[in-house]
Amino acid sequence: MKIIVCIKQVPDTTNVKINPETNTLVREGVESIINPFDMYAIEEAVRLKEKYEGTVTALSMGPPQVESALRESVSLGVDEIYLLSDRAFAGADTLATAYTLAAGINNLEGADVVLMGKQAIDGDTGQVGPGVAENLGLPHITDVRKIEEIDGNGYMTVQRLLEDGYVRLKVKLPAVLTVVKEINEPRMPSLKGKMRAKSKEMKVWTAADLDIDKERIGLSGSPTWVTKIFTPPKPKGGKIFQGETRDTVSELLDELVKGGIPIKRGGGK
Amino acid sequence: MNDIKVIVEKCVGCGLCIKACPYVAISLVDKKAVINEKCTLCGACVDACKRYQAIVITRTTFSGQKVAAYSGIAVLAEHRHDRLSSIVPEIIGAAKVLQKTLNKKLSAILVGKNVKHMAGEIISYGVDEVWMIDNPKIDDFAEDVHASLVTDILLEKKPEIFLGGGTVMGRSLLPRVAARLLTGLTADCTELEMDPEAMILKQTRPAFGGNIMATILCKNHRPQMATVRHKVMKPAKKADDGHEGKIVEMDYIDIPDSQVEVLEFVKEDTNTVNIADADFIVSGGRGLRDPKNFKLIEELAQALGGAVGASRAAVDADWIPYSHQVGQTGKTVNPKIYIACGISGAIQHLAGMKSSDIIIAINNDPNAPIFDVAHYGIVGDLFEVVPELVKQIKGK
Ligand SMILES: Cc1cc2nc3c(=O)[nH]c(=O)nc-3n(C[C@H](O)[C@H](O)[C@H](O)COP(=O)(O)OP(=O)(O)OC[C@H]3O[C@@H](n4cnc5c(N)ncnc54)[C@H](O)[C@@H]3O)c2cc1C
Ligand SMILES: Nc1ncnc2c1ncn2[C@@H]1O[C@H](COP(=O)(O)O)[C@@H](O)[C@H]1O
Numbered sequence: 001m002k003i004i005v006c007i008k009q010v011p012d013t014t015n016v017k018i019n020p021e022t023n024t025l026v027r028e029g030v031e032s033i034i035n036p037f038d039m040y041a042i043e044e045a046v047r048l049k050e051k052y053e054g055t056v057t058a059l060s061m062g063p064p065q066v067e068s069a070l071r072e073s074v075s076l077g078v079d080e081i082y083l084l085s086d087r088a089f090a091g092a093d094t095l096a097t098a099y100t101l102a103a104g105i106n107n108l109e110g111a112d113v114v115l116m117g118k119q120a121i122d123g124d125t126g127q128v129g130p131g132v133a134e135n136l137g138l139p140h141i142t143d144v145r146k147i148e149e150i151d152g153n154g155y156m157t158v159q160r161l162l163e164d165g166y167v168r169l170k171v172k173l174p175a176v177l178t179v180v181k182e183i184n185e186p187r188m189p190s191l192k193g194k195m196r197a198k199s200k201e202m203k204v205w206t207a208a209d210l211d212i213d214k215e216r217i218g219l220s221g222s223p224t225w226v227t228k229i230f231t232p233p234k235p236k237g238g239k240i241f242q243g244e245t246r247d248t249v250s251e252l253l254d255e256l257v258k259g260g261i262p263i264k265r266g267g268g269k
Numbered sequence: 270m271n272d273i274k275v276i277v278e279k280c281v282g283c284g285l286c287i288k289a290c291p292y293v294a295i296s297l298v299d300k301k302a303v304i305n306e307k308c309t310l311c312g313a314c315v316d317a318c319k320r321y322q323a324i325v326i327t328r329t330t331f332s333g334q335k336v337a338a339y340s341g342i343a344v345l346a347e348h349r350h351d352r353l354s355s356i357v358p359e360i361i362g363a364a365k366v367l368q369k370t371l372n373k374k375l376s377a378i379l380v381g382k383n384v385k386h387m388a389g390e391i392i393s394y395g396v397d398e399v400w401m402i403d404n405p406k407i408d409d410f411a412e413d414v415h416a417s418l419v420t421d422i423l424l425e426k427k428p429e430i431f432l433g434g435g436t437v438m439g440r441s442l443l444p445r446v447a448a449r450l451l452t453g454l455t456a457d458c459t460e461l462e463m464d465p466e467a468m469i470l471k472q473t474r475p476a477f478g479g480n481i482m483a484t485i486l487c488k489n490h491r492p493q494m495a496t497v498r499h500k501v502m503k504p505a506k507k508a509d510d511g512h513e514g515k516i517v518e519m520d521y522i523d524i525p526d527s528q529v530e531v532l533e534f535v536k537e538d539t540n541t542v543n544i545a546d547a548d549f550i551v552s553g554g555r556g557l558r559d560p561k562n563f564k565l566i567e568e569l570a571q572a573l574g575g576a577v578g579a580s581r582a583a584v585d586a587d588w589i590p591y592s593h594q595v596g597q598t599g600k601t602v603n604p605k606i607y608i609a610c611g612i613s614g615a616i617q618h619l620a621g622m623k624s625s626d627i628i629i630a631i632n633n634d635p636n637a638p639i640f641d642v643a644h645y646g647i648v649g650d651l652f653e654v655v656p657e658l659v660k661q662i663k664g665k
Binding site for chain 1 (some may be wrong): 309436536573594621
């Protein structure tokens with residue numbers, strides 16, 4: 001079985017702090033990491049490989065420094081790594097990104113399963129997965145929390161998380177899946193894996209290597225334009241109650257009632 | 270060719286662009302801004318440098334559809350289990366605000382099996398037309414089929430704006446539609462506004478886990494598409510005066526077969542309402558110390574008629590299922606009241622609940638970062654405070 005996992009390198013927002021005076025992001029020392037959701041996609045890809053045999057290829061689009069993310073994926077069990085990197089890809093929104101990644105997947109002659117993260121933590125859109133599927137003409141399932149099995153006829157059964165429960169779905173492969181955190185617990189890189197990651201050959205493809213329409217990549221291929229970026233206003237200083245529990249609780253409730261907040265009394269709906 | 274350039278003569282070396290860049294792609298060299306290869310051409314610096322106009326991005330755009338041929342607003346009437354989703358009146362509410370400036374027709378797309386009975390309700394919210402495909406072949410969950418049908422309807426009806434819910438369904442369906450139509454889509458918007466001069470939709474949304482907000486335009490492509498975050502927009506009210514609207518059956522459009530077969534839907538029977546829908550959420554974190562203490566959280570949630578949320582620490586410890594996790598790797602919620610009990614307020618947790626109307630924190634550490642975003646807080650032991658809250662709410 002051939003598995004492709006799409007991973008994105010993102011700034012590590014764990015280290016992002018807000019400067020309380022200027023209310024702007026403090027970015028000094030912010031490192032780049034593999035998008036957390038993609039770690040689950042990598043792990044699931046490796047588990048599929050271990051269970052059904054095959055290869056796992058990691059694919060990313062981004063600037064040259066994404067190499068470190070792809071190498072890290074090798075230490076986690078990925079076999080082959082490909083980077084789509086070209087100044088002409090820069091500024092891609094989700095439409096152009098999905099188009100470009102799909103072209104990369106086509107260049108790899110497709111896959112049985114394409115795994116992606118639910119969303120990237122910089123843009124938080126979750127649009128690239130379904131977009132890639134549409135470009136490839138494949139079905140997709142978002143928010144997958146469990147892959148139950150792949151049967152002998154190439155049908156995969158998965159559980160997909162919904163707001164009020166989950167739904168069990170059966171899809172004929174090839175298909176594109178985006179995964180949530182619940183799906184697995186990623187392993188730590190092995191020592192052998194780390195060694196392999198160092199020496200692994202990474203293939204880099206530019207726009208010229210792909211079968212694409214140059215007008216549909218990067219900034220030119222992006223219908224959406226960011227016109228303004230600003231920091232959201234902070235809540236205007238909270239009211240903190242301290243003291244005897246009975247008093248603090250009643251002070252809080254009084255305050256809420258005064259603020260016109262409908263505290264339903266007497267219990268559930 | 271697209272490019273970003275610093276006009277050296279105009280650059281005063283103020284460094285505002287450096288602060289604005291989310292990708293650490295700008296530095297000062299000899300008191301002039303220099304942009305490195307980490308740049309994604311996102312445009313944040315251009316906005317930051319409005320005053321000096323020293324940074325410019327040149328861009329060519331691939332030709333979009335004939336913009337002038339598109340008119341009016343359409344919304345997706347999402348439904349589940351034979352009922353309109355609660356996001357629908359919210360999207361219609363947002364659309365009606367836009368309609369005030371745009372002054373064009375407001376329509377809704379309704380696709381499914383046995384859905385006709387929902388059309389009247391949609392119209393009562395103030396919708397002019399319901400474009401409907403009601404066919405026994407269409408399953409609620411077959412979003413590949415929905416995507417194809419919705420695309421066909423949009424191609425025929427050509428609305429200039431198309432909005433869907435920032436729900437699991439909407440966020441899966443609309444990207445597929447946008448990719449077919451080759452148009453832009455902005456995810457999970459918290460603010461929508463018409464630019465009254467250009468008559469373009471200004472779409473504002475949080476990014477970087479809610480640390481920054483971005484306003485996004487889709488100038489040359491139609492429809493301008495967005496998903497709308499749950500619980501942010503003011504829902505439309507049903508008009509009592511009998512708003513006139515009509516149902517347009519589009520039943521001549523071919524129904525494709527779904528490639529995805531639905532085996533079963535399993536409703537999670539845990540704790541009352543789902544957190545995406547709830548007006549009140551009570552969340553528990555590591556401060557609860559033991560899974561059985563989630564009972565306290567449940568009791569408070571029940572007293573308020575709300576749902577139970579959790580921090581990742583509580584989920585990782587297997588105290589409560591992942592579907593309750595709030596935050597960057599969990600769900601984004603927008604309740605009227607969010608009560609965080611024994612949660613420190615790590616940035617990843619805040620990412621999922623910061624835009625709640627009112628945040629209440631209960632924590633025994635007065636320095637916990639959760640108090641920085643809380644509108645109200647009680648410094649105290651949650652094992653005393655939470656039962657007391659239940660007692661006083663029930664007793665009042
Ligand atoms: C990539 C990534 C993604 C993440 N995604 C998420 C996410 O989606 N959601 C999420 O929540 N986290 C997420 N995290 C984890 C996050 O960084 C924190 O570790 C987590 O939110 C901490 O949970 P907590 O507040 O329950 O626990 P802690 O940080 O341990 O806080 C417990 C709090 O309880 C208080 N407390 C203890 N006892 C009592 C008592 N008796 N009464 C009152 N208060 C008490 C303590 O003072 C403390 O403030 C993510 C982390 C990473 C790296
Ligand atoms: N530049 C990229 N390179 C590789 N994969 C990507 C890229 N951008 C997005 N993805 C994949 O698409 C998923 C959703 O990203 P997004 O739609 O940006 O939130 C991520 O979790 C990745 O799996």
